[in-house]
Amino acid sequence: MREYLLMMLGAALVNNVILARFLGLCSFMGVTTRIDTSLGMGFATTFVITVSSMIDWAVEAWLLEPLELGYLRTVTFIMVIAAAVQFTEMVIRKVSPTLFRTLGIYLPLITTNCAVLGVALLLVEGRMGFLASVLFAFASSVGYSLVMVIFAGLRERLALTQAPLLIEGPPLGFITASILALAFMGFSGIST
Numbered sequence: 001m002r003e004y005l006l007m008m009l010g011a012a013l014v015n016n017v018i019l020a021r022f023l024g025l026c027s028f029m030g031v032t033t034r035i036d037t038s039l040g041m042g043f044a045t046t047f048v049i050t051v052s053s054m055i056d057w058a059v060e061a062w063l064l065e066p067l068e069l070g071y072l073r074t075v076t077f078i079m080v081i082a083a084a085v086q087f088t089e090m091v092i093r094k095v096s097p098t099l100f101r102t103l104g105i106y107l108p109l110i111t112t113n114c115a116v117l118g119v120a121l122l123l124v125e126g127r128m129g130f131l132a133s134v135l136f137a138f139a140s141s142v143g144y145s146l147v148m149v150i151f152a153g154l155r156e157r158l159a160l161t162q163a164p165l166l167i168e169g170p171p172l173g174f175i176t177a178s179i180l181a182l183a184f185m186g187f188s189g190i191s192t
Contacts, residue, residue, distance in 0.1 A: 004135050011136050012143030013187040017115045019147055019180065024115030028148060029173060031106050033159075038152035040099040041106060042145025044088050046138070049116050052077070052084040053137030056120040057130055077120045078111070085111045115144055151180060 017023045024045075031041045056077050064070055089107050093100045100107065110116060119140045123133045154176050163172050 004132065007132065008135055008139035009187075011139035012146065013184060016143045016147055016184055017118060017140050018144055019177075019184045021115075021118065023118040024113050024144060027106055027109065027113055027115075028151065028177070029170070031103070032148055032152040032155055034102075035149060035152045035156060037099075037102050038148040039145070040092075040096070041103060042141075042148045044092060044103070044107060045110055045113065045116065046141035046145050048081065048084045048088055048110050049119050049141035049144070050134065050138045051087075052081045052116060053120050053123055054130075054134055055080045055084070057123060057128075057133045060124055061130075073121075073124065074117070077117060081116050081120070082111045115140075147180070147184075151177065154180070 015021065018025065018028050027041060027045070032038050059076055059080065060073065064073055064076065085108060088110070089100075092103070092107065119137050122140075123136060126132075126136070128136060155173065158172060158176065167175065
């Protein structure tokens with residue numbers, strides 16, 4: 001049990017997909033202008049990463065590996081992710097039309113979010129069992145969501161300040177993201 005907890009903490013905080021692995025930066029910079037939008041995107045991405053990783057694990061273990069079809073891994077994983085995104089998009093459209101309109105183009109772009117595919121490929125590389133894979137995927141996506149919401153809060157606060165003209169806009173966003181990454185590096189001291 002302790003092993004799973006440490007793995008989840010490591011996936012969410014120490015090896016965060018955005019701040020340590022630099023995956024998912026497009027949505028990280030594009031959607032994080034408001035906390036509510038970031039939270040919605042975080043929930044949608046968490047669902048997609050968790051569900052698609054479970055299916056990807058099964059496809060890898062029961063189809064690709066036994067039949068030695070590893071060369072189809074990326075294409076197969078992208079198809080699974082696209083199906084999960086379509087399902088998520090339909091649910092959000094039905095449950096929260098406002099969130100659906102707010103997320104706009106970013107919702108279907110979860111399909112091409114490199115964080116989603118990156119987590120699935122990390123699971124294959126780590127050769128984890130099913131439970132470990134699900135927990136790792138969930139923790140990685142929670143870490144993704146956590147960083148999205150924290151960054152959105154920081155950007156909302158920064159929008160109220162008077163920044164020097166030279167670093168206003170995206171440069172200030174990247175500087176803030178860098179400082180946030182440094183702050184998350186402090187979690188690497190957690191002992192096992």
